Amino acid sequence: MQGVTEEEAQRFLRRLLEELPSSLGPEDPLPLTPLSRVVSLDELRGESLDLGLRVLKARDSPSPLSAAMCHAALTELLKSDLSPFQLPQQAEQQGEEQEIVLLQSEPVQRLFLSKLREVGVAWNRHLPAPLSVGHSRFLLCSAHAIRNTRRKMEDRHVSLLDFNALAGLKDGVERSYYAVFDGHGGVDAAIYAAAHLHINLGQQEALASDPAFAFKKAFSQTDDMFRGKARRERLRSGSTGVAVLLQGEWLHVAWLGDSQSMLVRRGQEVSLMDPHKPEREDEKQRIEDLGGCIVFMGCWRVNGTYAVSRAIGDFDQKPYVSGEADCSSARLDGDEDYLLLACDGFFDTVRPDQVPALVLRALREYGEPRGAAEGAGCEEGSPVGTLGENVAQKLVAHAKEAGSCDNITVMVVFLRPPEKLLIQDQGDAAEGPAQE
Template structure:
C-alpha cells in the first residue's frame, strides 16, 4: 500500500486532532520564544509553557501576589494586608483564586478574621474590618468599624453592604447635632435597603436576594452593635459571656407577633420561616417579602470596662453549631498569655477565628462561616 504524503498529517480521529492541535500550538510558542529576546514579567501575564529537552510541554503555574491598598487610607498604621494569590493553568483552562488574609500585630487594636465557603457551593458571606469612622459630635472620637454580612439567594446584597454601609453610617454621623446611635443605625440600614434596588433590579431576580447585617463599632468608651438578621456578636468579660445582639429568627415570639401583625405567616418548612421562605425575620433586601421582613436593626450600646477581654462576631454558620460559652472558652485559650509568650510570632486573634471555624465545620455546619475576633483586654493601650 502506498501512503498519500499529502494526507498523512490529516487528523484520523478526535484524539489525533487534539494531538496535532497541541503540537502546532507548541511550535508557535517555541517560535515566539526563539524570536523574542526578552520575556515579559508583567503582573497580568498569562501562564507560560516550559519545555524539557525532549520537546514535551510541561504546564508551568505562574503566581502573582497583589497587596491591596490599606482599608483605611487615612491611616499609616493600618495592620491589615490582603494578599491574593492566583494560579492559572493552561492545560485545563481553569483559574484558581485563593484569598489569604495576613494580619500583623497592630499597636492600636488587635483583631483577626476568617471567611470561608464551608460546605456550601457558593460564597454568600462578606466582611469588612478595620475601617476608621470619625464621630464629630463626640469630640471627633474615632471608632473602628467591623461588619459581617450573611447573604442568601445570592451574594449581591452582602457585597453591596460590604462596599457601602460603612460610608453611609459615616455620612449619617456627620449630619448629627447630638449623639443618637439608634437613629443613625436605623437611617443607615434603611438607606442601604433602598440602595440595593439598583439598575437591573427586576431583571436579575434581585427581589429574592437579601442579607443579614451585623455592624460593630469599637470606641474607647463604648461598643455599638447594630444587628439585622441572624448574625451575632458576643463579648467575653472575665470569662463570662455577654450577648450584645439577639438573633432575628422567625420563631422568636416578638418577631412572630410582628410578622403576623403585618399580615404575614410563619410556616414550618425545615424549620420556622417567614411565608415558608426565609428563616430570618429581618434583613436588607428580600423585597419580595416586604413588609413582613424589615431592615430595622436592633441597636445595643455597651459601655466598656477594664474587665472586657474580647469580642466574637460571626455569621450563623458559626452560631448554629457553636454556643456563646464554647466560643468564649476557645478564644480565651487562644489568647492565653502563656501561648502568646511561647509563640510571639503568631497572631492569636487570627488563630482563634480560624479555630472557631474549624470547630464549626467539625460540628457539622453546612453554611458559609465568617468570624471576627477583636481583643479588648488592654483597654489603656488601645487607641481607636
C-alpha cells in the same frame, strides 16, 4: 499621619507611584474589577472607596494611609465633572418622582484611580497633618471565613480600624467598625451591604449624638439603595447583617436577622443582642399583624420562603422580611476581653457560652506570645506570629467539626492583649484549688 511613621508612608508612596500608571486611558484595564458596571451617584462613594482600598491593600499599604488616601481621592473625584460618564435615563425610570443619575463604573473609576495617584504624588512631597485621632484602646482583629460544604460563598465581612480617616471625621472621637453579612439567594446583597453600610453610617449627622439612630438610619438607607440596584439589575438576593461601632468609651451594635455579636468580659459572656428569627415571638406577631405567616418547612420560614425575618434585600417579601435594624449599646470599662461577630453558620453549632473556653483553648495552642504588641492593627496582614491572629480560624474549624454545613464567618476583635488573657487564665487556674 497616625499609626504609620513618615518613613513608612513615604517608602510606600514611592513604590505606589512606580506601580500605578500616571494616567489610565479609556482602553486601559483597571488593576482590579469594580463591584458594578453601573453605579448611581449615591453608590459612587462606597464603590470607589472599596476599589481604592483593595488596590492599596494589594500593594501592602499601611491601613491608616490607605484610609486617608482613599478619602482624599474621593473628595477630589466628587469635585469633578462626572457628566461625561452619565448614562441615558432608562425606560423603566420614566415617570419616577426623582430621576436617578447612573454612571458608567469603569471610566469613572479610572478617574478615581487617577485622583488617588495625584494624592500619592502630593503626599510623597509633603505628608498632611494627622487626619484622625489615634486609638488608645488595644485593637487586634482575627477574621476567617470558609465556604464550607455550600456551593457558593455568600458571606462578607468588613474590618475598619481607621473608620474616621475613611469617613473624613475629625471630631476627635475614636471609632472603629466591624461587620459580618450573611447572604442568601446570591451574594449581591451581602457585597452591597459590605461596601455601603459603613459609608452611610459615616455620613449620618447623628453619629456622635445618637449612634443608635444613626445606625438604624444607615441600615434603612442601605436597604433602600439596594432596592434600586435590585430593580435595575433584577436581583433577588438578601443578607442578614451585624455591625459594631466602637466609638469612644461605647460599643454600639446594630443587626438585621440572625448573624450575631457578643462581648466577653473577664472570661464571661455578655449578651449584646437578640437575633431576629421568624419563630421569635415578637417577630412572629409582627409578621402575622402584617397579614403574613410563619411556616415550618425544615425550619421556620416567613410565608414559607425565607428563614430570616429581617434582612437587607428580599424585596419580594417586604415588609414581612423587615429592613428595620435593632441597636443596643454598652459602655466599655476597660475590663473587656474581646468582641466576637459571626454568622449563623457558626452559632448554629456553637453556643455563646462556649466561646470563652474555645478562645482560650485556641490561645493556649500557640503557647507563649510571639511578637504581639499593643496597638497592633486588625488587618489581615498582621505580623506573622502575633498571638491571637489565628483564633478565628480555630473557631471556624470547631464549628465545622461540630456539624455546620453553612458558610462560616468569624471575627474576633481583641480589646485587651491576648497575652493578658492567658495570664489571667493561668492566674484563675492557680487560684482554683485553693478555693475548692
